[in-house]
Amino acid sequence: MDHFPSSDRYEKMTYNRCGRSGIKLPAISLGLWHNFGSVDIYDNSKAILFEAFDNGITHFDLANNYGPAPGSAEETFGKILHKHLANHRDELVISSKAGYYMWPGPYGEWGSKKSMMASLHQSLKRMKLDYVDIFYHHRPDPETPLEETMATLDLMVRQGKALYVGLSNYPADLTQRAESMLREMGTPCLIHQPRYNLFDRWAETNLLNVLDKRGIGCIAYSPLAQGLLSNKYITGIPEDSRMAKPHGFLQKKALTPKKHQAIVKLNNLAKSRNQTLAQMAIAWLLRDKRITSVLVGASSVKQLRDNLRALENPSFSMDELQRIDDIVGETNR
Ligand SMILES: NC(=O)c1ccc[n+]([C@@H]2O[C@H](COP(=O)([O-])OP(=O)(O)OC[C@H]3O[C@@H](n4cnc5c(N)ncnc54)[C@H](OP(=O)(O)O)[C@@H]3O)[C@@H](O)[C@H]2O)c1
Numbered sequence: 613m614d615h616f617p618s619s620d621r622y623e624k625m626t627y628n629r630c631g632r633s634g635i636k637l638p639a640i641s642l643g644l645w646h647n648f649g650s651v652d653i654y655d656n657s658k659a660i661l662f663e664a665f666d667n668g669i670t671h672f673d674l675a676n677n678y679g680p681a682p683g684s685a686e687e688t689f690g691k692i693l694h695k696h697l698a699n700h701r702d703e704l705v706i707s708s709k710a711g712y713y714m715w716p717g718p719y720g721e722w723g724s725k726k727s728m729m730a731s732l733h734q735s736l737k738r739m740k741l742d743y744v745d746i747f748y749h750h751r752p753d754p755e756t757p758l759e760e761t762m763a764t765l766d767l768m769v770r771q772g773k774a775l776y777v778g779l780s781n782y783p784a785d786l787t788q789r790a791e792s793m794l795r796e797m798g799t800p801c802l803i804h805q806p807r808y809n810l811f812d813r814w815a816e817t818n819l820l821n822v823l824d825k826r827g828i829g830c831i832a833y834s835p836l837a838q839g840l841l842s843n844k845y846i847t848g849i850p851e852d853s854r855m856a857k858p859h860g861f862l863q864k865k866a867l868t869p870k871k872h873q874a875i876v877k878l879n880n881l882a883k884s885r886n887q888t889l890a891q892m893a894i895a896w897l898l899r900d901k902r903i904t905s906v907l908v909g910a911s912s913v914k915q916l917r918d919n920l921r922a923l924e925n926p927s928f929s930m931d932e933l934q935r936i937d938d939i940v941g942e943t944n945r
Pocket of ligand 1: 919
C-alpha cells in the first residue's frame with residue numbers, strides 16, 4: 613500500500629546546498645547503520661522511515677554492510693521504498709558505500725575496482741534500484757593506488773549507476789589528492805562524510821577548511837556520539853540502548869566518569885536553552901555553515917521527532933559556545 617506523505621513536508625525542513633554542487637540536502641538526514649537490519653522490527657523501521665519523509669528528510673544513508681546481518685539494511689530499505697514510496701523515488705537522495713569488510717576473500721573490502729564495482733552491483737540489487745544518488749568510498753585503502761579507487765568512482769558515474777560520489781573517513785591531505793583526481797576526470801567530489809560531534813573534533817583541525825575551499829559538502833555522522841550526547845545514559849545504561857547490545861559498536865568503556873560528568877553538564881546547558889541534549893548537539897553542528905547536513909540515527913519515531921526539533925533553536929551565544937568547549941575540554945584533562 614502506498615504511503616501518503618504529509619503534504620507540508622518540505623515546509624518543515626531546511627535544505628542546504630551541498631558544497632558548490634547543484635544539489636541541496638536536508639539539514640537533518642537519516643542513517644540506516646542500525647535499526648533497519650534483519651534483526652530489527654520491520655514495522656518500527658518502516659515507521660521511522662515514514663516519519664522522516666513526512667518531515668522533509670529526503671536523504672537516506674546506507675552502506676553495503678549495514679544491518680545486522682550485513683546487507684539487510686539495504687534490503688529493508690528497498691522493500692519499504694518499493695512497497696510504499698515507489699512514486700517518490702525522484703524526491704529521495706539515496707547513498708551507499710563500499711570499503712569495509714563485506715564478503716570473504718581478497719575482493720570483499722577496501723578500494724580496488726573489482727571490489728567496489730561488485731559491491732555497488734550488490735547494493736543496487738538489494739535495494740532494487742537502477743542507480744544510487746551518492747556512492748562513497750567508505751574508508752581510505754592504504755594499499756590500492758588512490759588513482760584506481762577514484763577512477764572507479766568516476767566509472768560508476770559514467771555508467772549511470774551513481775549520480776554523485778563522495779569520500780568517508782578520509783583525512784584532509786588524502787581528501788585534497790582525491791578531489792584533484794576526481795575533478796580532473798570530470799566527476800567532482802560532492803561530499804565528505806566524517807565522524808563529527810561535540811566530543812569528536814578531529815574534522816576541525818584541517819578537514820573542514822579543505823572541504824570549504826574545495827567546494828565539497830560535509831555530512832557529519834554519529835552526531836550524538838551514538839547516543840552518548842542525549843539524556844539516555846545519565847542515570848544508567850538502559851536495557852534497549854545501543855550500549856547494552858552485544859554487537860559492541862558502543863562499548864561501556866566509552867562512558868568514562870569524565871564523559872558522564874560532561875554529559876550531565878551539557879544536559880543542563882541544553883535545558884537552559886529549552887532543548888534536549890540531542891537537539892543541542894545537532895544544532896551545535898549545524899551552526900557551522902560548512903556543515904551541509906547532520907546524519908542522525910534513531911531507534912524509534914520518538915527519538916527522530918526529538919532530533920528534528922533541533923531546527924527550532926539553531927543559534928548559540930558566544931557564552932554558550934565557550935561553556936560547551938569548556939565542558940568538553942574537561943573530558944580531555
Ligand atoms: N561513514 C561511516 O564510516 C559511518 C560510521 C557510522 C555511522 N555512519 C552513518 O551515520 C548514521 C548515524 O550514525 P549513528 O547511528 O552513530 O548516529 P547518532 O545519531 O550519533 O546515534 C544514533 C543512536 O543514538 C540514540 N539516539 C538517537 N536519537 C536519540 C534521542 N533523541 N534521544 C536518545 N537517544 C537517541 C539511538 O540509539 P539507541 O539504540 O541506544 O536508542 C540511535 O540509534 C549511520 O546510520 C550511518 O548512516 C557512517
